[in-house]
Amino acid sequence: MAGGGELRAALGRHPARGTYLSKDFLIAAYREMVAAGELREDPALAERLRMKPVRTLSGVATVSVLTRPYPCPGTCIFCPDDSRMPKSYIADEPGALRASQNAFDPFRQVASRLSSLESVGHPTGKVELLILGGTWNAYPKDYREEFVRRCLDALSGEESATLPEAQQKNEHAARRNVGLVVETRPDHIRPEELLHLRKLGVTKLQVGVQSLDDRILALNCRGHTVADTRNAFRLMRAAGFKIQAHWMPNLLGATPESDREDFARLFDDPDLRPDELKIYPTILVENSKLHAYFQRGEYRPYPYEALLELIAAIKPVIPPYCRVNRLARDIPVRHVVAGNKRSNLREDAQRLMATRGARCRCIRCREVRGLHVARGDLRREDLAYGAGGGEERFLSFVTAENRLAGYLRLWLPGAQSSVLPWPDLERAAIVRDVHVYGQTLPLGGNQEGAAQHLGLGTELLANAERIAREAGFPRLAVISAIGTRDYYRNRGFEDGELYLVKRLN
Numbered sequence: 455m456a457g458g459g460e461l462r463a464a465l466g467r468h469p470a471r472g473t474y475l476s477k478d479f480l481i482a483a484y485r486e487m488v489a490a491g492e493l494r495e496d497p498a499l500a501e502r503l504r505m506k507p508v509r510t511l512s513g514v515a516t517v518s519v520l521t522r523p524y525p526c527p528g529t530c531i532f533c534p535d536d537s538r539m540p541k542s543y544i545a546d547e548p549g550a551l552r553a554s555q556n557a558f559d560p561f562r563q564v565a566s567r568l569s570s571l572e573s574v575g576h577p578t579g580k581v582e583l584l585i586l587g588g589t590w591n592a593y594p595k596d597y598r599e600e601f602v603r604r605c606l607d608a609l610s611g612e613e614s615a616t617l618p619e620a621q622q623k624n625e626h627a628a629r630r631n632v633g634l635v636v637e638t639r640p641d642h643i644r645p646e647e648l649l650h651l652r653k654l655g656v657t658k659l660q661v662g663v664q665s666l667d668d669r670i671l672a673l674n675c676r677g678h679t680v681a682d683t684r685n686a687f688r689l690m691r692a693a694g695f696k697i698q699a700h701w702m703p704n705l706l707g708a709t710p711e712s713d714r715e716d717f718a719r720l721f722d723d724p725d726l727r728p729d730e731l732k733i734y735p736t737i738l739v740e741n742s743k744l745h746a747y748f749q750r751g752e753y754r755p756y757p758y759e760a761l762l763e764l765i766a767a768i769k770p771v772i773p774p775y776c777r778v779n780r781l782a783r784d785i786p787v788r789h790v791v792a793g794n795k796r797s798n799l800r801e802d803a804q805r806l807m808a809t810r811g812a813r814c815r816c817i818r819c820r821e822v823r824g825l826h827v828a829r830g831d832l833r834r835e836d837l838a839y840g841a842g843g844g845e846e847r848f849l850s851f852v853t854a855e856n857r858l859a860g861y862l863r864l865w866l867p868g869a870q871s872s873v874l875p876w877p878d879l880e881r882a883a884i885v886r887d888v889h890v891y892g893q894t895l896p897l898g899g900n901q902e903g904a905a906q907h908l909g910l911g912t913e914l915l916a917n918a919e920r921i922a923r924e925a926g927f928p929r930l931a932v933i934s935a936i937g938t939r940d941y942y943r944n945r946g947f948e949d950g951e952l953y954l955v956k957r958l959n
């Protein structure tokens with residue numbers, strides 16, 4: 455590490471020599487020295503100095519913000535109830551603390567998260583905003599619009615009078631929004647709601663599936679049915695959103711066997727088949743209605759071994775087009791009345807699977823992450839599967855070791871698909887996601903070998919166009935975040951009302 459030696463030598467001239475140096479100090483020193491010409495710019499060194507490089511290795515910095523405390527239409531018995539928090543969050547969970555310290559103000563939450571990411575050396579040019587808390591659509595419409603406006607303003611670093619103005623400013627800002635995610639319930643997904651989400655610039659929906667058994671849904675007072683979930687998925691897909699499902703084993707009334715069957719339905723049913731997944735084993739907390747069932751002896755959390763066996767059995771079922779984003783909620787252990795208190799369920803499950811020769815093929819387990827890749831080492835893959843009455847195509851680039859360098863999700867609606875009467879989507883195939891890996895780079899930065907710079911995105915789009923054209927679609931629509939519109943314009947897409955659209959003939 456040539457730069458490391460230089461940094462050491464340069465620090466030797468620094469007054470703080472001999473004391474313990476924190477990473478943020480080192481990064482600040484590195485930047486100062488580069489600016490002063492004392493040190494050569496060295497991306498490899500900068501990467502090593504970053505505190506937790508994995509946070510931005512997927513190419514994008516994630517910023518989570520919580521909405522203010524507000525009643526949720528749900529009455530789910532497992533859901534924590536903390537009047538200081540939006541429904542389902544606990545005051546001292548990571549992220550929740552920062553939200554309350556900033557009085558749930560979206561601008562302050564985003565600004566404080568950005569400054570902590572930047573202080574430890576993470577580039578923040580591309581930001582995915584994750585809006586968490588209760589059920590998004592249940593909040594007043596004005597509040598939702600104001601919330602998104604202020605998040606975007608915090609990214610752009612200036613105040614706007616209206617949401618469209620904030621969106622326009624962010625399109626070319628130094629810190630751009632490249633993904634906007636909200637959480638909701640299946641029975642709140644209706645065409646008019648999806649239209650509003652698109653106007654806000656939302657690109658991904660986290661939706662609480664929890665179970666695919668009407669009996670279990672009813673026992674846990676979810677307030678919706680499996681039919682609602684299937685209908686929600688069809689509509690979300692028809693609108694091109696990326697779909698992240700939350701699924702919960704160990705609900706009231708479930709057994710490890712019923713959970714295995716339930717999980718298989720997520721991918722067997724062509725109306726479901728989510729793009730991403732959070733597996734949240736039910737956590738028994740005191741301030742939930744489930745606690746009373748536990749006290750009456752009507753509910754028991756699975757012993758850890760049973761939970762581990764279950765996770766090790768379901769992970770190999772996950773198809774390669776799906777990403778498991780989380781396995782267990784980050785609830786501080788002191789709130790867990792009974793049940794799993796271990797935070798490394800994922801690692802334990804991977805180890806158990808390895809002893810059985812089983813592997814998880816999900817996106818997360820195959821991402822190239824920080825690996826440097828050359829275009830010549832990559833091969834193209836095209837995975838087709840039925841979904842939402844049409845066909846999904848998961849186009850990807852993988853290494854010889856089957857590591858994923860980038861992918862695109864293309865949906866070809868079919869005769870049985872739900873149709874949204876929106877002009878942008880008329881007779882259009884839809885690109886729902888384009889993702890190419892590589893450490894997030896400052897805008898204008900370059901890093902040899904990073905998958906983002908091999909032109910994979912352009913190639914994936916060209917393939918999607920060809921497939922859509924051959925399937926008889928005259929148009930290709932893409933769901934785009936505010937900050938990625940230029941990327942598509944530069945590749946021949948034109949602004950529609952809610953999507954960018956390209957004519958194919």
Ligand code: SF4
Nearest residue numbers: 526528530533542588
């Ligand atoms: S819908 Fe979600 S936030 Fe609302 S009560 Fe149910 S689990 Fe909690």
Ligand SMILES: [Zn+2]
Nearest residue numbers: 778814816819
């Ligand atoms: Zn996996």
